[in-house]
Amino acid sequence: MLLVLLLVPLFAAVVLAFIGDRRFAPEINIAGSAATFAAGAGLAVQVYMEGPMLAGGKFFFVDAFNVYLSVLTSFVSMTTAIFSRRYMRREREHGRVGHIRMRFYHAMFQLFIFAMLLCLLTNNVGVLWIAMELATLSTVLLVSLYRTPTAIEAAWKYFILCGVGIAQALFGTVLLYFAAEKVLGEGGEALLWTNLSRISGELEPTVLSLAFVFLMVGYGTKVGLVPLHNWLPDAHSEGPTPISAVLSGLLLNIALYALVRCKVLVDGATGTHHAGHIMMGFGLLSILVAAFSLLRQKDIKRMFSYSSIEHMGIATFAFGLGGPVATFGALLHMLVHSLAKSSIFFTVGHASQMHRTQEMDRIKGLFRGNPLVGWGLMLGVMAIAGMPPFGIFTSEFLILTATMKDAPLLTPFLLLGLAVAFAALFRRVQPMVAGDVPSYQKPMKAAHIPVLLHMALVLVIGIYMPDFLNKWFHTAVELLK
Amino acid sequence: MNIHIAAQINSFLAAFVLLTAFGMLVQRRMYGLVHLFTWQGLFLSLNTAVVGYVAQRHHLYISSVLTLALKVILLPYILHVLIQRLKVHKEIETVVNVPMTMLIGIALVIFSYHLMSPVRELSTLVTRSTLAVALATVMIGLLMMITRKHAVTQIIGFLAMENGLFFAATSATYGMPLVVELGVALDILIAAFIFGIFFFHIHTTFDSLDVEQMARLKEED
Numbered sequence A: 001m002l003l004v005l006l007l008v009p010l011f012a013a014v015v016l017a018f019i020g021d022r023r024f025a026p027e028i029n030i031a032g033s034a035a036t037f038a039a040g041a042g043l044a045v046q047v048y049m050e051g052p053m054l055a056g057g058k059f060f061f062v063d064a065f066n067v068y069l070s071v072l073t074s075f076v077s078m079t080t081a082i083f084s085r086r087y088m089r090r091e092r093e094h095g096r097v098g099h100i101r102m103r104f105y106h107a108m109f110q111l112f113i114f115a116m117l118l119c120l121l122t123n124n125v126g127v128l129w130i131a132m133e134l135a136t137l138s139t140v141l142l143v144s145l146y147r148t149p150t151a152i153e154a155a156w157k158y159f160i161l162c163g164v165g166i167a168q169a170l171f172g173t174v175l176l177y178f179a180a181e182k183v184l185g186e187g188g189e190a191l192l193w194t195n196l197s198r199i200s201g202e203l204e205p206t207v208l209s210l211a212f213v214f215l216m217v218g219y220g221t222k223v224g225l226v227p228l229h230n231w232l233p234d235a236h237s238e239g240p241t242p243i244s245a246v247l248s249g250l251l252l253n254i255a256l257y258a259l260v261r262c263k264v265l266v267d268g269a270t271g272t273h274h275a276g277h278i279m280m281g282f283g284l285l286s287i288l289v290a291a292f293s294l295l296r297q298k299d300i301k302r303m304f305s306y307s308s309i310e311h312m313g314i315a316t317f318a319f320g321l322g323g324p325v326a327t328f329g330a331l332l333h334m335l336v337h338s339l340a341k342s343s344i345f346f347t348v349g350h351a352s353q354m355h356r357t358q359e360m361d362r363i364k365g366l367f368r369g370n371p372l373v374g375w376g377l378m379l380g381v382m383a384i385a386g387m388p389p390f391g392i393f394t395s396e397f398l399i400l401t402a403t404m405k406d407a408p409l410l411t412p413f414l415l416l417g418l419a420v421a422f423a424a425l426f427r428r429v430q431p432m433v434a435g436d437v438p439s440y441q442k443p444m445k446a447a448h449i450p451v452l453l454h455m456a457l458v459l460v461i462g463i464y465m466p467d468f469l470n471k472w473f474h475t476a477v478e479l480l481k
Numbered sequence B: 001m002n003i004h005i006a007a008q009i010n011s012f013l014a015a016f017v018l019l020t021a022f023g024m025l026v027q028r029r030m031y032g033l034v035h036l037f038t039w040q041g042l043f044l045s046l047n048t049a050v051v052g053y054v055a056q057r058h059h060l061y062i063s064s065v066l067t068l069a070l071k072v073i074l075l076p077y078i079l080h081v082l083i084q085r086l087k088v089h090k091e092i093e094t095v096v097n098v099p100m101t102m103l104i105g106i107a108l109v110i111f112s113y114h115l116m117s118p119v120r121e122l123s124t125l126v127t128r129s130t131l132a133v134a135l136a137t138v139m140i141g142l143l144m145m146i147t148r149k150h151a152v153t154q155i156i157g158f159l160a161m162e163n164g165l166f167f168a169a170t171s172a173t174y175g176m177p178l179v180v181e182l183g184v185a186l187d188i189l190i191a192a193f194i195f196g197i198f199f200f201h202i203h204t205t206f207d208s209l210d211v212e213q214m215a216r217l218k219e220e221d
Helices: A002-019 A025-050 A064-093 A099-121 A125-143 A149-184 A193-202 A205-223 A232-238 A241-270 A274-294 A300-321 A324-355 A371-384 A391-406 A408-433 A448-463 A467-479 B003-026 B030-055 B059-085 B098-122 B128-147 B151-173 B178-206
Strands: A053-055 A060-062
Touching (some): A002 A025, A002 A053, A002 A064, A025 A053, A025 A099, A025 A467, A060 A064, A060 A099, A064 A099, A064 A324, A064 A467, A099 A241, A125 A149, A125 A205, A125 A232, A125 A241, A125 B178, A149 A232, A149 A241, A149 B098, A149 B128, A193 A241, A205 A241, A205 A300, A205 B098, A232 A241, A232 A300, A241 A274, A241 A300, A274 A300, A274 A408, A300 A324, A300 A391, A300 A408, A324 A371, A324 A391, A324 A448, A324 A467, A371 A391, A371 A408, A371 A448, A391 A408, A391 A448, B003 B030, B003 B098, B030 B059, B030 B151, B059 B151, B098 B128, B128 B151, B151 B178
């Protein structure tokens, strides 16, 4: 099942590269993603019944931590494919993309999904790095898909800054291998996560803490943590909206996943809370800087990109804090943020197509113009700002409680960040959804299934957490201790 | 070849890698840069082969040949073609404050030695003394990307950084496992195609490859 999950998107990428921009290409894209999700769900059932497992000669592995992220990744990529069918068709009608670029778009979308799943499922820390770089490379040219000066600038920045950042992570991986080789002997075995986590106590602490600094800077750049976040608002706002949705909703999670895996090893080796403190620092700084930057935004997609930085900051902070409650909160936060944020990007995509602009001042009257888009955006913002009964309230509440207990002095800063972000989002969203329909607004049919599905899930998780999720999170908390 | 001589050759080649890195930092001509980059790749490839021979690690021969093919032949060739097609070979980039950049470079080398000293203590490999040079090469590549404003130069800085990383893997652990080395090489190959496409996009959109012009996406106040 695990290998099927990886092969489906790779196969779909090849198929889509060949059929190109035929009439039914978007449907094949959806079918490919749906098959991926089916495989992901199958894998989840298998893991639920049989527990963690290895596959492909120890090359791949799955445990409670990466199984839920794999299902999430395949699910969101499926709904994004559904959303993208209508969205990209309209972009073609507007003349923003042509034949060749549509072929490229579909093939790269599937390749990107493959790269992310490979990141999650590989057992080899070196391959994890390679897959992360592949995920970046496959999206660089998608960010510049519209070929406008700003899009090219954003993509160049993304390419260069993430390339530099991730190079640091490779250096960290070399140091990790250096330490591991002494214990496990030479060869591929010494980079397998299942081996590393078993012997992490025997790894040389000085080398590992040095390695963590490089890994933190490297993967931290990809998570978009302040002050390494410069590329993120540009890359997430200039590309096509389906790409913004998967970049914000999925790729940031994957980078954080890599960072957390590394942190577990470093903690095991040093026996101190050193790595956690670094993560808390980066996380808290990200929350505060992103919250205040939210206030100044004029472009709607840029604003929600900053909101992604803020939420990734919260999750990083919580993982850094450690302890069962905070880790549980962080795992949940990754899940619900991903669902809510991609849903917001779907509605934002529709809203900006209706007004032919991404400027918030010119987007108005969404409730009356298109209730689904208006309410979708409103509810999405309520969820992302942390209002009950949505799932993000639960995760933020857990993280706050843990902070009050373990690091009470930091609670006011965390609360300040959350409050400012809350105010900034509502100040901007209120005028967009309320009021009369402006003359330049064009009515259009929205893709409602993805939005409704995501919001329903965020709501359900907020009210009642399913048993299997609860079980996985608890197991993952044990793993990450 | 005894261990002692091998260590000498290793240090000698490391010195040349570092020298080419410093050369790139201040080289203003495009072709000059590509030539320096080619030399750096050659030194790296030779060094990998020597280490492979001394340490009896045969997979390093594969890495060495791979480096030769990719970084001495293919990438310089691609860069040459791109520079010719885009007609930027006559462009001479203004490099501001050469002495200052050099001084920062030297400071980075010292910093790398300081940072790597605990690791060197722990290592028993012949190549342990060159690990700091490898980190310095990475840092100098980074410095080059910050100080230079031409798209081609930035990419060469990026590739020089990658050279440094490869060098680090050879010095610290006699190379990463083969699957990782191959994967990294594949990533670089894909990156090469992407920056090739990018150069054309930037050129047609901005009429030049100076990345200074790309400053539209700033935070408005």
